[in-house]
Amino acid sequence: MTYSRVIGTGSYLPEKVLTNHDLENMVDTSDEWIRSRTGIVQRHIAAANETASDLALHASREAMKAAGVTAGEIDLIIVATTTPDMIFPSTACILQDKLGVRGCPAFDVQAVCSGFIYALATADMFIRSGRCRGALVVGTEIYSRILDWNDRSTCVLFGDGAGAVVLTKSARPGILSSHLHADGSHKNILSAPGNICDGKIQGRPFVMMEGNTVFKFAVKVLEEAVLEAVAENNLQISDIDWLIPHQANIRIIISTAKKLGLPMEKVVVTLDRHGNTSAASIPLALDTALRDGRIRPGQHVLLEGVGGGFTWGAVLIRW
Numbered sequence: 001m002t003y004s005r006v007i008g009t010g011s012y013l014p015e016k017v018l019t020n021h022d023l024e025n026m027v028d029t030s031d032e033w034i035r036s037r038t039g040i041v042q043r044h045i046a047a048a049n050e051t052a053s054d055l056a057l058h059a060s061r062e063a064m065k066a067a068g069v070t071a072g073e074i075d076l077i078i079v080a081t082t083t084p085d086m087i088f089p090s091t092a093c094i095l096q097d098k099l100g101v102r103g104c105p106a107f108d109v110q111a112v113c114s115g116f117i118y119a120l121a122t123a124d125m126f127i128r129s130g131r132c133r134g135a136l137v138v139g140t141e142i143y144s145r146i147l148d149w150n151d152r153s154t155c156v157l158f159g160d161g162a163g164a165v166v167l168t169k170s171a172r173p174g175i176l177s178s179h180l181h182a183d184g185s186h187k188n189i190l191s192a193p194g195n196i197c198d199g200k201i202q203g204r205p206f207v208m209m210e211g212n213t214v215f216k217f218a219v220k221v222l223e224e225a226v227l228e229a230v231a232e233n234n235l236q237i238s239d240i241d242w243l244i245p246h247q248a249n250i251r252i253i254i255s256t257a258k259k260l261g262l263p264m265e266k267v268v269v270t271l272d273r274h275g276n277t278s279a280a281s282i283p284l285a286l287d288t289a290l291r292d293g294r295i296r297p298g299q300h301v302l303l304e305g306v307g308g309g310f311t312w313g314a315v316l317i318r319w
């Protein structure tokens with residue numbers, strides 16, 4: 001059997017930190033409200049001259065260094081982002097150029113906060129089918145540019161950042177299975193409903209959401225995705241060593257863990273320091289838990305995400 005294995009991870013957070021107390025000076029909110037409703041304490045905000053591909057480049061270099069590979073050994077680049085550098089070319093092509101390589105396929109995946117799960121699953125399928133040997137998979141976001149900074153119900157939730165992994169072909173797992181889903185009938189519950197027409201912005205290109213509906217839907221499908229992954233691999237919930245959920249809201253994470261009967265000690269949480277970084281949140285949390293030594297060889301690591309669309313899914317890895 002051919003599998004794909006993660007052999008290196010990296011991440012990058014912009015220098016500027018925006019705390020809840022900073023937000024108190026910008027909108028009618030409080031540190032107490034944000035902490036208690038979301039679990040977020042601070043988030044990072046990209047500098048005006050930074051783009052999603054810049055953040056991705058930092059994270060990618062770190063991941064390749066950890067993996068001990070050069071950019072020339074990468075033969076597939078997939079970038080998950082909701083906040084691309086421009087309409088086109090893709091952020092993946094811009095990243096490829098910044099990495100100084102050419103020729104290998106490079107493309108973006110747009111599945112909002114599930115983007116990294118979609119990108120990782122896609123890269124895994126490329127490797128399993130023998131179409132590539134080494135893939136760079138990145139989640140990178142600058143959500144601060146699609147937030148209405150006067151809307152307290154959304155602007156306190158998000159942050160900027162990037163995370164990356166290097167995947168390689170391997171005779172042993174690796175990624176055990178991936179599970180992707182979408183239901184476009186929920187397209188209006190969470191969206192940034194704007195576009196460009198004749199050079200002008202149409203609609204309202206800022207994050208909008210029905211918070212309570214998102215909350216309930218997220219808990220439901222995140223539980224389902226975990227159960228699906230575990231069942232397909234003939235495992236029990238107790239076999240999961242680490243759950244790395246999309247970092248949207250601590251109450252969603254706690255509710256999901258509770259429904260699954262999974263102790264919070266097995267759940268990786270970085271939300272307090274990063275906020276919701278959408279497609280970057282899972283690789284950022286994965287990189288954190290690997291670098292601090294929590295994830296060890298042989299353990300089962302379950303990544304799961306949910307986002308606008310709605311999209312959702314999970315990837316189960318034996319480390």
Ligand code: ACO
Nearest residue numbers: 029030033037113152153156211212214215248249306307
């Ligand atoms: N500071 C202070 N008060 C606020 C703020 C704020 N930042 N935002 C909203 N409020 C107020 C509201 O105006 C409302 O006031 P009212 O009672 O006078 O009308 C009150 O707080 C309660 O508002 P709710 O929206 O009912 O608050 P809720 O407890 O549902 O929390 C939240 C809102 C945190 C957004 C919650 O719905 C939630 O967690 N939703 C999940 C959505 C999420 O995490 N999205 C992230 C992106 S989606 C994703 O990544 C999958």
